[in-house]
Amino acid sequence: MVVRHKSFDHLGGFYHYRVxxxxTKELCANGYSSLKNYLNAMFSNCPNEFFDKGPRSSALKFKISNLDIKKTKNHEVCKLAENGLNENFERYKTNHSRVQVFMLENDDKTVAMEVPLWLFPNEFKYFNELFKSNWPLTGHIDVLRVEDxxxxxxxxxxxxxxxxxxxxxxxxxxxxxxxxxxxDLRDFRCGYFDENHAFMFKPVENIKIEKELTDLFGFVKNKFI
Incomplete structure (x- = not known):
């Protein structure tokens, strides 16, 4: 079987994990065996209880101020999105599935979709201050690629x-x-996209988060952590 599929019933709906x-075997051969092992493990060892409560990455409503965002048109992921929306229009009900599955099946760099993830409080210095929870932060990656x-x-x-x-x-x-x-985060790149635009950046370990804090006198201050 080339593409394996498992549906997760996590908070927010069903997530159709595919690898x-x-x-995955070809693109993870040069130093990313731990990624391949993780993707394989999620079919049998995903800690589903983490996803029932606690903070979710998709619900975060603050900005990181020290990331250099590059905007571009006509990126290859934009063309893949356009093709997916058109070719999978009748095959799937949602635009997400139309784009994700098209990329997984047709793009030679896409290895997985809807990848489940979590972060423990002791794995991020400002976890308790930002998320105010003892439960892990969770999320699902739409599209995971390995390139260069x-x-x-x-x-x-x-x-x-x-x-x-x-x-x-x-x-x-x-x-x-x-x-x-x-x-290491230095081996990662990040982005979000539609059929017209792509926004990309390099993640950094030390981030600056702008938060609005109101003091006793009602003034709004900016705090960077």
Missing amino acids: HDVK DKIWVWDYKPNAYLEKFATTQVYFYALMLSRRIGV
């Missing part, structure tokens, strides 16, 4: 140019996967 075995010996974490966003917090969401996807497989 392309042949491409880098692990690319992509999120499909219809009307991507209108997104305010997509960078934060995708950053924490990369951080979670980095912690799970023991690969």
Whole structure:
């Protein structure tokens, strides 16, 4: 079987986890065996209880101020999205599935979709301050690619140019996967996209998060951590 599939009933709906075995074996051969092992393990050892409560990366509503975002048109992921929307229009009900499955089946760099992830409080210095929870942060990567010996974490966003917090969401996807497989963030790249635009950045270990804090006198301050 080339593509393996498992549906997870996690908070927020059903997530259709798929892995392309042949491409995973080929693209993870040069130093990313831990990624291959992780993708395989999720079919039998995903800690589903983590996904029933606690913070979710897709719901984060703050901005990271020190990431250098590059915007481009006509990126190859945009063309893949356009083709997926057209060719899978009748095959799937949602645009996400139309794009994700098309990329998994036709793009030679896409290895998996809807990859489950989690981050423990002791794995991120500012976890308790940001998330105010003892439960792990969780999420699912839309599209996972391996290109030029880098692990690319992509999120499909219809009307991507209108997104305010997509960078934060995708950053924490990369951080979670980095912690799970023991690969340095320097080997990751991140992005979100639609059929027209792609927004890309390099994740960094030390981030600056802008938060609004109101003091006793009602003034709003900016805090960077």
